[in-house]
Structure formats: structure tokens, C-alpha cells
Amino acid sequence: MSYFVQLVVDGLATGSIYGALALAIVLVNRSTGMINFSQGALAVLSTFVAYAVVQAGGPLLLGLVVAVAFGVVLGAVLERLVVRRFEGGDPNTAVVATIGLLVLVSGIAGAIWSYDPRAFPSLFPNETLALGGVFVSVRSLGTTAVLVAVMVALQLLFRATKLGLAMRAVADNPGSSALSGLPVSRLLMLGWGIAAGLGAVAGVLVAPQLFISPTMLDFTLVYALAAAILGGLDSPLGAVVAGWFIGVVENLAGAYVDVIGNDLKIAVPFAAMIVVLVLRPQGLFGRRTVVRV
Amino acid sequence: MKSVQHPRRLSGAVALIGVTALLVSGCTREEASTPSSSGTAEASPGITDTTVSLGISSPLSGATAGPGSCTVAGLDSFLEAKNAEGGFTFGDGKTRKVTLEYLDDAYDPAKAVANFRQLVNKGIFAYVGALGTPTNAAVMPIANQQEVPQVLLTAGAGEFSDDQQANPWTSGFVPTYTTEGAAFGKLLVDANQPITVATLVQNDDYGTGYLDGFQSAIEGSQVKVLDSATYEPTDTSVDGQVTQLAASKADVLLSAVSVTPLQVGVLTKAQSLGWKPRIFLPSNTSTPATVLQPGGAAAYPDVYTPSFAKTPASPAFANDPDVQAYNTAFEQYGSKITKTYTPHCAWSYAEGAVLGEAFSTMEEPTREAFMTSLRSISGFQAPLLLDGITIDTTKEDQAAVFTVNLVRYNGTGYEPVQGY
């Protein structure tokens, strides 16, 4: 029994990593209506900034603050200078532009810091708690706690603040938002900025486990996208819950179903995602969008 | 209608220009050959009386770019340092400087093949030191068909060293994974007591090579494998696998994990579950500073690894002349290519010396003569190799390095093993 619980706990810890990045994806989608493939790369670059602060002798918390500030500015600047060009055009072109950013930003990180993964300090002590035969690392608990806090904050931002409502309006329909007097372009910049800042938080949270490297989040991004879609692209709660779901299901399938094994366990969350989407295209927690003719 | 027709005609013109440009650049069908002034034999492409040109394609971007960049950086450091001293002395009495052309294949076999063809088209003499099993496997048949040396590969898959009759133009440099796995097995068997083992291996030729070597070594002994698990190099975490293996409570964990963060994850996870077996790490993820210290390896009773090269950053080797020469050369040349260290940097540096050794007995400026020289090195003490490890290329089914020393972690660095 404790073996089963341990697998679930391990899965939740890994799922928190997926969820952290998925939150950033949801945020950018909610505030700009776009999918941003460069989300992971921006988070990595910001995390490298935190790394540089720590290398220079600064405390990690200062590094985190600097990284978040850097992320916000980076996101806003990229939106203004690069992404703006493609907004309102062919959505495929916009997506490819974010892929271009992904390649470019990882290339910049690689040119400065090279590719081999480096150890990254953790915000939380490297200790393990034993709770009735199940072991949980303090780091995972801390990561999950921060994740839940950020999720609640985002949920509040979008549901209960004027700013959040304005951002949603701009994402849904930039044209009529502009007509009703919203500062559309500033809100779009802000959306990208906040998402990239959140990415920096996610990066600093997961880097102690994944190690910092330009490709740190490349594959995690796939899981995070799956989590964001499965949860419903517009729901922070959905992104986090789906991240946990993927982490746990993957672990259990790998350990208990011999036919699947550790090599094919990745198929299970994807199969689940397909089934959910076919039955409920808006995802588990998403709201149905009405297609107008 | 016209606004649709019109651009199409223009795009046709673009295609036409493109094709014409290709035709022009494609120049001529005749094979360019540079005749040698030395007389006896006609020189192969890529070698003159004063220069020889080598090529390599390794992953220099993407997930495997850390080790990949090191296979270029270490080699380039050795070659450039030697060039700065005047060059390499060849068996025909001439002194030549070596140029190294390197390209990025991002671990994609199709790109590796394209890069290989591009390098051959540019006139390299030999293709050396490339990293990656699928990329080198894709290049191997073409290299052997075109009779271009594809040598001293930084890939431990057996297929590059097993059958030199079938692939006379291909050779491996680093010990095969099987060799490393067998070395572990032998240590356990020699202890002559019942030992239980759990294995975690990468789901590819790297992992199976390790396991094959290990299993054939322990066959019929008191060593038993209780449980095994695999992982994919793209996995975010191997905690689930470690939890699964920890349930076996085995005495020993063979962790053939090639990804640094995952290997650190294994070390942290197992001890956090209260499972503290003796641990075996492969040679490419056992650097104390990047794997063992972050993973808290001191908590385990013993951590072993096969080793054949000195770790330049280790304080134990701070006064070693090889290491000092390496550090100087790397600072000057290699650091332009990568700023992070993996053991591949040291390996490919040593590989440069092996090339120099082959050049020194090469009496004709031909690829055939090069292969003959390269295949007849034995007892060569290359720089950075541990004492007692020598290069021997005369074995028909082995890589250039086929012995490893098992070493044990002592909390700061490695020391020789006395036994299990």
C-alpha cells in the first residue's frame, strides 16, 4: 500500500513541474489568445538570469526577484517587437513565430551558458519527510505549495479583478475591446510580461530537479501543453489538476501495467487526453466556446 | 483572377533562378584531385605536404549538445595546441598542420549524413570522433562505401568496433558499454558472496549494452538481479522507477543513466526512500562536481564507476602535467566551443593524441596508410588516460580503449578500488 501511495506522491511531484509551466501557457492564452511555444525558452533564459545572480554571490531569493523582473520585461518587449507583427494575421504564422523565438532564445542561452546541465540551488531545504512509510521531499512540497498559490492568484486575477477581465476581453475579441476603450496593445504586452514572469517562477522552482540548461524545458513543454489542453486552455485550476493527473497516471501505468512498462508510459496520459478531448473538446475545466458564424 | 495568376508566374521564375544557381554552383562532374608532389603514391583528398583536414559532426545544439560540444572542444584543443607548436610529424618525414571542420547534427541521423557528405565534398581526409549511436550508424555504410575513414568515434555501441572485417573504415574510441557493464559484473562476482542487484538502464543500445555486459559477467555466479527498470532520455523524472527498484531492497544499484539531472535524481531519490545500496555509475555521468555532490552521493556506502581518463578539475590531478597542458589548451581553444565540462572533453583530447600517434607512422599521404597506422597502435600512453590504461587498436573486435579501471568515490574524488 505504501508503495502505491509513494508512486502517487512521486507522480504528484512530477506533475507539479508540468503544472507550473502549464500555468504560464494558460496565462498567455487567456490574456492574448495565443499559444506560445517559446514559453519554456523564455522561462529558461530568466532562470539563467537567476543562476547568474547566484553565481555572482547573491542570495537565491534576490535571483528569483531579478529573474521575474527580467521575465516581465523580456515578455513585454518580445510581444511589442516580435509578436505584434503577427497578431491578427494567419494564426499558423504566429505560432511559427513563437517557434522561431523558442529556437532563438535557446540559442542565445546556449551561446552564453553552453548546453550541459548545471546544478541549481533550491528555495527549499533538501530534506525528506517520512509520513507513515511514505517519503516526501520538502522541495516537492514547497514547489507544490507555490504552484497552488500562483494558481489561486491567477484564478482571482481573471475572475475578480478589472485588469483580469480586461485581459480576457482583449484575448477574446481585440476589435471590440478597442472600441470599448480598452488599451489593447498595452494589455497584450502586459499579458506576455506577466506570463513570462510566471515562467521565471516556474523555471526557478523546477531547475533544482531538472538542472538548468538551454533545453531544460523542451520536453517538459510537451507535457505542459498536454496538461494545459487537458485541463481546458482557459483554466488555471484545470492546468494544475491535469498536470498532477498526467504525473500520477504515468507513474502508476509504468509500475503496474507490464505491457506498458516504463518505455510506453507516456502513451497513457496522451491516450487519456485524446479520450477526454473527444468527449469534451473544451477540456476538463474549460468553458465551451461558442463558434459564431 | 489575374492577381492569383501573376504571383504564381513570378514564383516559377524564382524556382527557375534557384535551379540555375544550383547548376552554376554545381560546377563540374569531374572529381577534383590534388596530386601529391611526394611521388610514390597519389595523395588522398584533404592532405597536402603541409596540411591535413579532418571533419566531425556532433550534436552542438539540443539536449545532447553538452557531450557533443565536448567531443569537438577537447579534440580541437589538442589539435590547435599541437599546431601552435609547429604541427604533427608524419611517418613520411613531413610536418603538417591539422584543420578541424566541425558541424552540428543536433543528434539527427539525416543531418549527420548530410553533414558527412558536406565534409567529404569539402575535401576532408578523415571523419573523426563523432558522438552518437544513431548518427554514426547512419554514416557508417556511406563512409565504408566511399572509403573515408570514420574513426575513433565517441560512441560506445558495439557495432562500431565489433566487426572490422565488415566495416574496415570505422573504429570506436571509448570503451563499449558492454565493457563497462562487464567490469561491474566481474567486481561483484570476485567478491564471491551472494549479492542482490537492481538495474536502471536507458531504453536503447546504451542501456542494453550495459546490461548485456553485466549479465554475461555474472552468469552462473551468486550475483542475482532482483528487479530492473528502464527510462527514456526524455523523461522529466525517474522517481517512479527508483521507487519501484527500492522495493526490491537490493544490495547494489546499477544505474546506467546517461542524463546528468536524471542521474542526480536517482542518487537523491534512493536515499530519500531510505534505500542505500552500493551504487554503480557509468563513466559518462560520474563527475564528482556535477553528479555526485549535487546528488549527495556520500550518503551511500560505496559509489563505483569505471574510469579511464583523469578528471581535469579534480584536485587530485592539479599538479599532473597532462592535466595542466589540457587546461591551458582548453582555456585557449576549447572554451570557444563550450563552457561546460563533461568527460567527453578529456576523452576527445586524448583522441587527438591517438591521431597524432597514427600520423607519426603513416608513411604515405593516403587514407589506406592512415587506416593501417591507426590499426597498429599498441601500448600507447595517451595524455589524460589513467595509469595502466593504454591505447590498443590491434584487437579486431574492440574499441581503441577497452580496459577500464574501477574507482570508488571517497567524498571528494575517486580512488582505486580494492574489491567489493
Next chain:
Amino acid sequence: MAGALVRLRAARWSRPALALVVAVLLVLLPLVSSPYVNYQVTTMAVFAVALLGLNVVMGYAGQVSLGQSAFIGIGAYVAGYGTTHGWPLLLTFLLCCLLPGVVGMLVALAAARLRGLALAMVTIALPIVGTPVAKRLSDVTGGSQGLTVSWLDPPSWVALADDQWRYYVVVAIAAVVFLLTRNLVRGRVGRSFAIVRDNEAVALSMGISPYRTKVLAFTLASTIGGASGFLYLAVVQYTSPETLSFGTSINLVVAMVIGGSGSIAGAVLGAVYYVLVPVLAGQLDASRTALLSGAFLLLVLFVLPGGLVSLPRRVQQLLTRRRRRSATPSDDPGDRTGTPVLTSDGRTP
């Protein structure tokens, strides 16, 4: 207007003439160029076919697919298996198209009701899951070591070198696939793709089932992808699970958009980009390829949001704008509606 009429008339004879010139050049090229150039052009043909398939589903039918690399991979494995087991070449080729086509159709049957990102995620599952499956089926696929095949050597009755023979085989098959696809997308099927892409409700009102149309587009895309897998093996002579990797799928989407979405010539230009940019980046600085190719990608998109295929239009547009500016300072809005170029641009000037 008269000028346009002349141009239209000129286009009527110049296009077949141009096609003939291009065809003759393509036939002559391998006889005079080096093996390396032949190899590169052959590789472009391989990826042009892969991009053509992707273009059918994304460019023409407007459905995102991040799974194209899986179909190349399946096609290459079928070709490899067929060759090593001595199947007739034609049968192998047909199976290379058929099997990926069936897989594509089955996935589409489940996924075609989805749109946008949900669809993208379902399709990305193909390479993500396909890679470990290919490793698992090691008896057929050679596992992670991959499958090396040496085939398609020139028959004894032709006096051609290896590279020339492979060039002709690959380019000929690619040309046939292009012609068939071109006829298809210019005909009734292509029109239904366009209608479904632009507005599904309109499609329904016209009696076109969006669902069936999308399934058809996916099936075609995966069939063509499988054909390119056959060609891939002919050129690379090796395949491994890495062929399926989702990174390749993403690079293909990039190349398709860069070449020109919804355009036959765009698929060719995209393939030229796909093959040449890594070479170019490697020439500039092999240890900075990611940085260089990312910068280059963004640069092209900035200048040509409609892809390389819009270059002539873009040049012409800039020229007319300059000419007009020097002639009359005021814009002529009536004329601008005639050129649909600006909409793909995403901005009004």
C-alpha cells in the same frame, strides 16, 4: 488594366514554357553537378513531398498537424522492412503510402472534430508515442540501433552513378506526387478544403461535411508523408526512432509556413529552406546553429509573413508603393482591394 491583360495573356504561354524549362534543368542537373549537390537536391525533393503532405492538411484544409514526422517514420520503416525482405519495389512503395494513410485516417476519425490546439496536441501524440513504440518493435524496426539498408543502386543497364540514379528515382516520384496533389487541390476536393478552412458553417450549408473533409485531408497528408518516408530511406539509407521525433514535425511546420502555406511552390521553397538553412548556419558558426537559425526564421517571417512564395508579390508591392508615392502622394484604396496580399500581412500599412 490593359497591362494586366497582357500579363495574363503572357502567363498563358509562359507557364507551360517555364515548366518545361524547369523540367529540362532538373533532368540535366545531376549529369553536370557534383554528387554532393545531387544529394542535397534529392534531399530537398524528399522534404518537399513531406511538406506537400503537411500543406494539404494545414495550408489547404486549415487543420493543425504536428504529427507529420510520424508518417515519414512509418513510411521509412515500411520501406526498410520491405527492402530487407525482398518485396517488389512497387509493392513496397504502395505499402509505404497505404500504412501511414490508414494510421492517419484512424487518428483523424477520432480527432477531426477537434480544432486548433486540441487537434495539435492529439497529432503531436503520434511522434511522442511513436518513438518508444518504434523502439519496442525492435524485431521489425531494429530498435534504437536503427535500420541500415543499402538499396536502390543503379541497375546494370544504366550508366549512372549512385547519386544520379537515386536523384532520378526520387525526383521522378516526387514529381508524380506533386502533379497528382496539384490536380487534387485545384479540383473539387481542393475547393471543399478551402471552404471548410474558411468557414465550417458555410461548408455545412453547401452540403459539405467538414468532418469528412478533414478526415480526407488528414488521410491524404499522411499518405503523402508515407511516400516521403520511402524517399527518405532512399536518400539517407538509414532510419531509426529519431526519424519520428516531434522536433522534426515542428521543423516541418516551420518550413511549411516559411515556404508558403497553401501553395504548391511553397512546399518546394520550404524544402529548400529546410535543407539549406542548417548548412548556412553551419558555415557561419557550427556551435551557434540554434541562435542563427532562430534569428533567420524570424527575419524571414518579418519580411515575408506570407512565406518565401510571397517574395515576388512583396517585391512588386514595394515597387508599386514607391512608384505611387513618387507619382501621387494620396493612396488609391480602390486598387488595393484588388490585391489580396495585404491580408496575410496582418497589418494595414
